[in-house]
Amino acid sequence: MYRAGALGVLITFFLIIWATVLMPMVLFNPKPSGNGNVYSYDEKAHADPARGRRVFVREGCFYCHTQFTRLQDRGYGPLVKAGDYVFETPHQLGTARTGPDLTNEGGKFPSEWQKAHLINPRAVKPGSIMPSFSYLSDKDMNDLVAYIQTLGNGREKKVTAYVEAPEEYKLALATKTVDTNSDAAANAGRGLYIQNCAACHGMEGLGNGPNSISLEKKPANFTRPFYKQYPDDFWFYRITEGVPGTRMPRWGDGATLADPRGGILTPEQRWYLVAYLKTLSKDRDREETVDNLRQLNKVKVEQLPILTKEQWEPPSGGE
Numbered sequence: 001m002y003r004a005g006a007l008g009v010l011i012t013f014f015l016i017i018w019a020t021v022l023m024p025m026v027l028f029n030p031k032p033s034g035n036g037n038v039y040s041y042d043e044k045a046h047a048d049p050a051r052g053r054r055v056f057v058r059e060g061c062f063y064c065h066t067q068f069t070r071l072q073d074r075g076y077g078p079l080v081k082a083g084d085y086v087f088e089t090p091h092q093l094g095t096a097r098t099g100p101d102l103t104n105e106g107g108k109f110p111s112e113w114q115k116a117h118l119i120n121p122r123a124v125k126p127g128s129i130m131p132s133f134s135y136l137s138d139k140d141m142n143d144l145v146a147y148i149q150t151l152g153n154g155r156e157k158k159v160t161a162y163v164e165a166p167e168e169y170k171l172a173l174a175t176k177t178v179d180t181n182s183d184a185a186a187n188a189g190r191g192l193y194i195q196n197c198a199a200c201h202g203m204e205g206l207g208n209g210p211n212s213i214s215l216e217k218k219p220a221n222f223t224r225p226f227y228k229q230y231p232d233d234f235w236f237y238r239i240t241e242g243v244p245g246t247r248m249p250r251w252g253d254g255a256t257l258a259d260p261r262g263g264i265l266t267p268e269q270r271w272y273l274v275a276y277l278k279t280l281s282k283d284r285d286r287e288e289t290v291d292n293l294r295q296l297n298k299v300k301v302e303q304l305p306i307l308t309k310e311q312w313e314p315p316s317g318g319e
């Protein structure tokens, strides 16, 4: 009797392993997407990104950095596909995002910046909790920086916009019936906004509406200069699909294939909202930060503060 029971447990266990591990391993064979990273030797910098990748693995960067973009992400570039990783062994997907996702990090900052950041993250990002990798040899450092600069280099288009809507929303632009740059549309959007959005996002779009108090993930503050870079299709996509993992509603919910014009708010209403939200973001002048690319190009590595150990390590010996 016991034996039958034990056998049952064993069979169940192996069935689960078979279905969740072995079957996908055999059946899931994504074709190379052609978007994977390309690691070719950098003659100019005398650096080998393929070797830099091994440094990345060795130093455990993936404990804190992922390399996949998800639907709810913003600012990390276009979505990835399984086929992007066919030649990535071992893959560097990672699981935790203590630091930002690095899928499309290549070209985001100058190499000088990357190096300064790796030597002492606090020198270019005050308040960063990333550990210093100042102990890397020159060769390791150069190769690692070359690797960082290749991330995302195999995408069909060069990643210039870090905020990009899925394909179907780019197509939606063609069916747009509202002039999203007109004051009249923005005004219509404002009315809809006060009715549907202000309770969470606040009367002035600061993300501080009365409902925000009870939300763990706070509503977006549309006055941030960050939102200046949002293209129309991305606004439309966000409003239509909401933000997974937050209380932001899917305002396009209810639309069916037969009646794509359905939804809690019609596409027209959502475009009016786009026109309004676009007017809220402030200019960058009030929010210059060190990670501003234009500013960084002027920073020379020699000019960066050379901090002594005492300056960036808390004094030992008690609180």
Ligand code: HEC
Pocket: 056, 059, 060, 061, 062, 063, 064, 065, 098, 099, 100, 102, 105, 108, 114, 121, 125, 128, 129, 130, 131, 133, 144, 148
């Ligand atoms: C303990 C966690 C941790 C580890 C380990 C770590 N990082 Fe970071 N990293 C962070 C955090 C937090 C940030 C965000 C703050 C900042 O930019 O310094 C960051 C930021 C970065 C950025 C800037 C990303 C951007 O677009 O702003 C890069 C590039 C980077 N890390 C590369 C690396 C590399 C390469 C390694 C391995 C040698 C590494 N990190 C290891 C936590 C970590």
Ligand code: HEC
Pocket: 074, 192, 193, 196, 197, 198, 199, 200, 201, 211, 215, 217, 218, 219, 220, 235, 238, 239, 243, 246, 247, 248, 249, 251, 273
């Ligand atoms: C129940 C509260 C709630 C309501 C109502 C609400 N939102 Fe949101 N909204 C959120 C939250 C929470 C987020 C997520 C913020 C984040 O991801 O950090 C969000 C995010 C967004 C974003 C994405 C911003 C980004 O960073 O990409 C847009 C756009 C947006 N809301 C527009 C609207 C519009 C337009 C309406 C009204 C039609 C609306 N929201 C109504 C809570 C709400």
